[in-house]
Amino acid sequence: MLRTLSKLILIVTLISIFLVPLCFLVLFSVSANWWWPELFPGKFGLEPWFRIFNQPQIKAALWTTLWIGFLVIMLNLILALPIAKALAHLDFKGKSIIDTVFMLPILIPTMGIAMGLHITMIKYGLADSWVGVVLIHLLPTLPYSIRILRTAFEDLGVKWEEQARSLGASGITLLRTLWLPLILPSIRAIIFLTFIISMSQYILTVIIGGGKVVTLALVYFPYFNSSNPGAIAVLSIIFALLPLLIMGLWELIIRILFPVKKLKS
Amino acid sequence: MFRIILSCLIFAMVLTGCSKGDTPKVSDNVFKQDWSQIEAAAEGTEVRMYMWGGDDNVNRYMDQWVAPRLKEQYGVTLVRTPMNAPEFMQKLMTEKKANSLKGTMDIVWINGENFKNVKANDLLSEPFVQILPNYNSFVDGNSNNIIFDFGTPVDGKEAPWGKVQFVYLYDSAKVKNPPANFTELAQWVKENPGKFTYPDPNDFTGNAFLRHLLYQQVGVETLIKEGYNPSLVSDKSKVMWSYLKDIKPYLWKKGQTYPQSLTQLDQMYSQGEVWINMGYNEARAEALIKQGVFPKTTKSFIMDPGSIGNTHFLAIPYNSPNVAGALVAINFLLSPDAQLAKMDPAGWGDNTVLDINKLPVEYKNKLDNLQRGASVLKAEDLANNLLPEFTPEYVNWIKETWLSEVGKTSN
Numbered sequence: 022m023l024r025t026l027s028k029l030i031l032i033v034t035l036i037s038i039f040l041v042p043l044c045f046l047v048l049f050s051v052s053a054n055w056w057w058p059e060l061f062p063g064k065f066g067l068e069p070w071f072r073i074f075n076q077p078q079i080k081a082a083l084w085t086t087l088w089i090g091f092l093v094i095m096l097n098l099i100l101a102l103p104i105a106k107a108l109a110h111l112d113f114k115g116k117s118i119i120d121t122v123f124m125l126p127i128l129i130p131t132m133g134i135a136m137g138l139h140i141t142m143i144k145y146g147l148a149d150s151w152v153g154v155v156l157i158h159l160l161p162t163l164p165y166s167i168r169i170l171r172t173a174f175e176d177l178g179v180k181w182e183e184q185a186r187s188l189g190a191s192g193i194t195l196l197r198t199l200w201l202p203l204i205l206p207s208i209r210a211i212i213f214l215t216f217i218i219s220m221s222q223y224i225l226t227v228i229i230g231g232g233k234v235v236t237l238a239l240v241y242f243p244y245f246n247s248s249n250p251g252a253i254a255v256l257s258i259i260f261a262l263l264p265l266l267i268m269g270l271w272e273l274i275i276r277i278l279f280p281v282k283k284l285k286s
Numbered sequence: 287m288f289r290i291i292l293s294c295l296i297f298a299m300v301l302t303g304c305s306k307g308d309t310p311k312v313s314d315n316v317f318k319q320d321w322s323q324i325e326a327a328a329e330g331t332e333v334r335m336y337m338w339g340g341d342d343n344v345n346r347y348m349d350q351w352v353a354p355r356l357k358e359q360y361g362v363t364l365v366r367t368p369m370n371a372p373e374f375m376q377k378l379m380t381e382k383k384a385n386s387l388k389g390t391m392d393i394v395w396i397n398g399e400n401f402k403n404v405k406a407n408d409l410l411s412e413p414f415v416q417i418l419p420n421y422n423s424f425v426d427g428n429s430n431n432i433i434f435d436f437g438t439p440v441d442g443k444e445a446p447w448g449k450v451q452f453v454y455l456y457d458s459a460k461v462k463n464p465p466a467n468f469t470e471l472a473q474w475v476k477e478n479p480g481k482f483t484y485p486d487p488n489d490f491t492g493n494a495f496l497r498h499l500l501y502q503q504v505g506v507e508t509l510i511k512e513g514y515n516p517s518l519v520s521d522k523s524k525v526m527w528s529y530l531k532d533i534k535p536y537l538w539k540k541g542q543t544y545p546q547s548l549t550q551l552d553q554m555y556s557q558g559e560v561w562i563n564m565g566y567n568e569a570r571a572e573a574l575i576k577q578g579v580f581p582k583t584t585k586s587f588i589m590d591p592g593s594i595g596n597t598h599f600l601a602i603p604y605n606s607p608n609v610a611g612a613l614v615a616i617n618f619l620l621s622p623d624a625q626l627a628k629m630d631p632a633g634w635g636d637n638t639v640l641d642i643n644k645l646p647v648e649y650k651n652k653l654d655n656l657q658r659g660a661s662v663l664k665a666e667d668l669a670n671n672l673l674p675e676f677t678p679e680y681v682n683w684i685k686e687t688w689l690s691e692v693g694k695t696s697n
Contacts, residue, residue, distance in 0.1 A: 072342055072346070075346070075349075075350075076345060076349060077349055078366070078368070136376075136380060139377075139380045139384070140380060140383060140384040143380070143381060143384040143386045144384060148386075149389075149390045224373070227369060227373045227377070228373070228376065228377060228380070231377055231389075231390045231391075232334065232336055232367035232369050232374070232377075232390060232391070233334075233367075233390050235367065235368075239367075239368055239369065240339065240368055242370075243338055243339040243340040243368045243369070243370055244339075244340045245340070252342055
């Protein structure tokens with residue numbers, strides 16, 4: 022009884038919170054005009070889709086978003102792995118200070134940091150370039166990556182590593198055969214989260230990218246100031262599909278890299 | 287491990303920091319060149335135009351009409367960058383602070399408060415409109431709507447691009463003779479109680495309605511010339527507040543409440559609750575009629591002393607990397623062809639800034655024949671009744687005074 026009830030609650034919540042709005046989005050994106058007080062759109066058509074994809078920026082923006090997202094993910098992993106490992110397993114002077122510093126970017130409003138960094142980036146020639154955008158996207162992503170991986174490393178402890186070392190493993194072997202498989206679920210979480218955060222950055226991308234780096238968010242956000250439900254719906258759907266695409270790609274790569282192993286750890 | 291990472295990071299920062307350090311010079315002599323030289327310099331270059339990107343019709347006009355022609359006729363590649371005005375203003379501000387002489391923006395689309403800010407902070411290029419052949423030939427450089435942007439003198443630092451005018455809408459099936467001035471309006475309101483109201487002055491449109499009334503009571507010349515002068519206005523505006531209090535009992539819901547936004551007034555109008563509507567953009571009813579929101583019998587009218595209009599402008603930032611290209615692009619956007627295409631009711635429908643009387647006969651005819659729709663007034667009527675916006679400081683003054691004079695008193 023209790024079980025069926027909780028199942029029912031789960032299903033109702035799922036449908037009303039996730040599925041219904043999604044259906045409305047899809048409906049809006051294919052309805053030519055839909056005005057109050059009509060219950061259903063009078064005309065259907067793919068016009069909003071054509072309109073959005075006729076914009077020359079949109080395809081370029083898609084690639085830019087994916088490219089920047091990919092680089093931000095890579096940098097996040099390259100930086101967060103050693104930092105998290107050190108914070109989890111090593112003891113050194115000033116550890117708590119460094120820990121706090123790594124958390125600061127998500128505690129201080131990024132807007133404030135971005136303004137200051139913009140001036141610095143202009144001086145170093147990084148403003149208005151994708152390099153600058155990738156670097157600035159580390160600001161809202163790296164703290165989370167470090168947190169996630171640090172927890173993973175702390176949970177796993179040092180015993181595994183000690184054992185492997187006693188058997189003669191070290192360096193790359195240790196990373197490849199021990200740590201990477203063990204923290205794979207955390208890496209998956211990081212990839213997903215990092216990509217979503219990176220692709221949703223509007224202000225940071227606008228300020229540092231200066232309009233030269235046009236990501237999807239730049240095309241998408243200005244539409245909120247208008248009364249064009251069709252365009253907003255189309256862009257929202259694209260926006261929602263991108264992270265799923267990244268997730269699919271990741272699963273594919275993992276399956277190729279580790280063909281037999283079950284991924285559930 | 288940690289130390290290695292840290293040193294790597296520092297190394298990387300130093301490396302990227304050293305890679306670019308050159309500060310190119312701005313070619314300010316462009317403004318002194320002949321037009322043919324400017325066109326030659328612009329050929330084969332890229333112009334980056336920063337503008338609000340939230341309207342499909344505007345975007346399509348830029349991408350599908352302007353960009354290909356600019357490329358074909360002048361060899362200029364136009365890159366439209368969608369960005370809200372506050373953001374590119376912020377960007378420009380920081381660039382100025384960092385003393386960056388080579389930015390990324392060649393053209394920005396602004397007006398009103400934004401222009402006031404960039405001008406006050408000296409973020410724009412030197413005056414350029416006199417260089418543009420199309421400005422010199424077709425724009426009336428003495429018109430208040432061209433030389434003032436919401437009361438701020440333009441001083442040639444921005445070129446007009448388009449304009450919208452404040453008009454009143456009425457359902458011709460229900461209203462036979464729309465009022466021609468505020469006296470007639472008061473009379474009409476009293477004869478048709480409950481069929482008229484205006485949005486709360488906190489709303490952009492409601493405020494414009496009161497600005498129109500203020501023009502009527504204080505006088506056009508006075509408001510433009512005096513700038514912000516509440517003491518002068520408060521004395522002369524007493525008639526205005528008593529006018530509003532006088533019609534209040536005959537308004538929709540007896541004036542106990544006002545629509546909070548133009549959207550609400552639009553809805554009330556489309557349901558037939560009120561018979562008179564209003565708003566900026568003289569052509570806006572056309573699209574709403576086509577969508578079936580407004581009745582087909584909707585027409586527009588203007589009342590004395592005229593129709594408030596504001597102009598939107600194009601400016602060149604102080605650190606534009608391609609001034610010649612920007613000048614050529616702006617000149618093209620001011621060409622009669624581009625301005626006519628912009629007016630197409632199936633597209634953007636934005637009114638031209640060109641002076642009809644200065645246009646060649648061919649374009650004059652085209653303009654006369656352009657069907658903006660039955661709900662839109664004739665171009666000549668609109669142009670002859672145009673009133674400029676006065677300084678934006680009055681917007682708040684109107685909000686506050688209205689609340690104490692009209693809003694709070696319930697009779």
